[in-house]
Amino acid sequence: MRNSTGTAWLVAGIVLFAPAAQARLVISSDPTQNVxxxxxxxxxxxxxxxxxxxxxxxxxxxxxxxxxxxxIARNIKIDAALSWTSGARLTLAAxxxxxxxxxxxxxxxxxxxxxxxxxxxxxxxTSKGHVEFWDPGSSLVVNGANYAFxxxxxxLAAAxxxxxxxxxxxxxxxxxxxxxxxxxxxxxxxxSGTFEGLGNAISNVKIKAGPDVTNVGLFAQTGTGAMLRDVxxxxxTVTSLGANATVGGLVAVSDAALEDVSVDATxxxxxxxxxxxxxxxxxxxxxxxxxxxxxxxxxxxxxGIVGCLNDGAIDRSHSSAAVSVSTATPGSAASxxxxxTGRGTFDECDGFRSxxxxxxxxxxxxxxxxxxxxxxxxTGAVEVGDKDTGGGLIGLAVTGIITNSYAxxxxxxxxxxxxxxxxxxxxxxxxxxxxxxxxTGSGNIGGAIGSDxxxxxxxxxxxxxxxxxxxDDPSRGAGSPLNDNGVTGLTNAQLTSGxxxxxxxxxxxxxxxxxxxxxxxxxxxxxx
Numbered sequence: 001m002r003n004s005t006g007t008a009w010l011v012a013g014i015v016l017f018a019p020a021a022q023a024r025l026v027i028s029s030d031p032t033q034n035v036x037x038x039x040x041x042x043x044x045x046x047x048x049x050x051x052x053x054x055x056x057x058x059x060x061x062x063x064x065x066x067x068x069x070x071x072i073a074r075n076i077k078i079d080a081a082l083s084w085t086s087g088a089r090l091t092l093a094a095x096x097x098x099x100x101x102x103x104x105x106x107x108x109x110x111x112x113x114x115x116x117x118x119x120x121x122x123x124x125x126t127s128k129g130h131v132e133f134w135d136p137g138s139s140l141v142v143n144g145a146n147y148a149f150x151x152x153x154x155x156l157a158a159a160x161x162x163x164x165x166x167x168x169x170x171x172x173x174x175x176x177x178x179x180x181x182x183x184x185x186x187x188x189x190x191x192s193g194t195f196e197g198l199g200n201a202i203s204n205v206k207i208k209a210g211p212d213v214t215n216v217g218l219f220a221q222t223g224t225g226a227m228l229r230d231v232x233x234x235x236x237t238v239t240s241l242g243a244n245a246t247v248g249g250l251v252a253v254s255d256a257a258l259e260d261v262s263v264d265a266t267x268x269x270x271x272x273x274x275x276x277x278x279x280x281x282x283x284x285x286x287x288x289x290x291x292x293x294x295x296x297x298x299x300x301x302x303x304g305i306v307g308c309l310n311d312g313a314i315d316r317s318h319s320s321a322a323v324s325v326s327t328a329t330p331g332s333a334a335s336x337x338x339x340x341t342g343r344g345t346f347d348e349c350d351g352f353r354s355x356x357x358x359x360x361x362x363x364x365x366x367x368x369x370x371x372x373x374x375x376x377x378x379t380g381a382v383e384v385g386d387k388d389t390g391g392g393l394i395g396l397a398v399t400g401i402i403t404n405s406y407a408x409x410x411x412x413x414x415x416x417x418x419x420x421x422x423x424x425x426x427x428x429x430x431x432x433x434x435x436x437x438x439x440t441g442s443g444n445i446g447g448a449i450g451s452d453x454x455x456x457x458x459x460x461x462x463x464x465x466x467x468x469x470x471x472d473d474p475s476r477g478a479g480s481p482l483n484d485n486g487v488t489g490l491t492n493a494q495l496t497s498g499x500x501x502x503x504x505x506x507x508x509x510x511x512x513x514x515x516x517x518x519x520x521x522x523x524x525x526x527x528x
Contacts (some may be wrong), residue, residue: 197231413441459486
């Protein structure tokens, strides 16, 4: 589609979605408006409604309160700090979802029920929003399910050990400084339940695992059906000495659904086979709205968010992490995977296919087999060695699909490497994506793609910056083959003057002063 089609989408979007955005009951410091309260029940009487937070706190001092969208306002948004010390239960009943943009503190023996009746219902937290419980005897019910509270990492590990499929909520933010250094994953039992962070943070976790520990992270492994959501990991340090280890700041090996998680970590896994700041290896799991920062050094499949993705999905996520490939010592336990030349044969996560490519590193993802990457971006620097594979977004993409994504970080590669501003090597498809980072090295070096094994058969609307990339030859969108189909070089002035052809207005935006004038994704906050 060209921009003219995208414009039609924009007009349709205004007509269809603008009224829905206003259909919200907001709990804020503004005066109560379009809300009827009686007998402990407050219901919206119009699509745009306001309930004063002090009025609500006053009612909670006297007993239970239910706040409902009543089939009219659809969403509830908490836009101001709310707390109460009584034993009252607050019930938030929304047709679509509940958004926390302020702190909610249950400071006594009170309780909270969240009920989302619509098929599109969701629970979400902004950077300012979280829910905390001060009394372990309090109650949390979400969509009919009762959650048990955990207040520290020891409690989380013990709870999962006793009931791996349980429902757990982080009562409040936790500082792990006094925990000392863990010598293994914090939660060693394979987890198949739900961990709800409630927008709270876990900070200052330190893990240093020896050579015999294979799965290293906050969670060692999550099974099918597990969910981790609404939690931030801050100032984490993870070190692994294992030659066959899989390492992730949040999860080492994941079959889980991850949603609205962020990890800021320093990960050192110089001999690990897969390592990522959020997840080491994501098998058949999904990742939605994840963010990562910090740095990671690994041996083989290394990513700012995920080391290796197998038949899973990453959606609306971003990373600003620095990613680099280590140099293993010849003759070490890792020499079978990485020799001094950087060559080797590596099994992908599915175990069905081996590709001799050297090491894979990407700003977002080290390698993917059959994965889907949609609305993602990376801004961190990527560095790989001789005969390795590196991309600003993804190192190696095998039968994968990359759509509506971009990378702006530099990619530095050694000799005989495959490196591109977006992807190192791909035999899948790329749609409506771009890169701007400087790409340096020798071998198959391209503005957007290092090596395209399918010669651009499925590429549509792939662009790179002729000025900032250092690849100013219009034929070198890919290092191999030259003049790759569907890959087009644009000047920086062209990339910052509006959306490229094929970029849909319902997905992308372009505005002077935002993201340096470059296209950015509407559903993700652009980098600053």
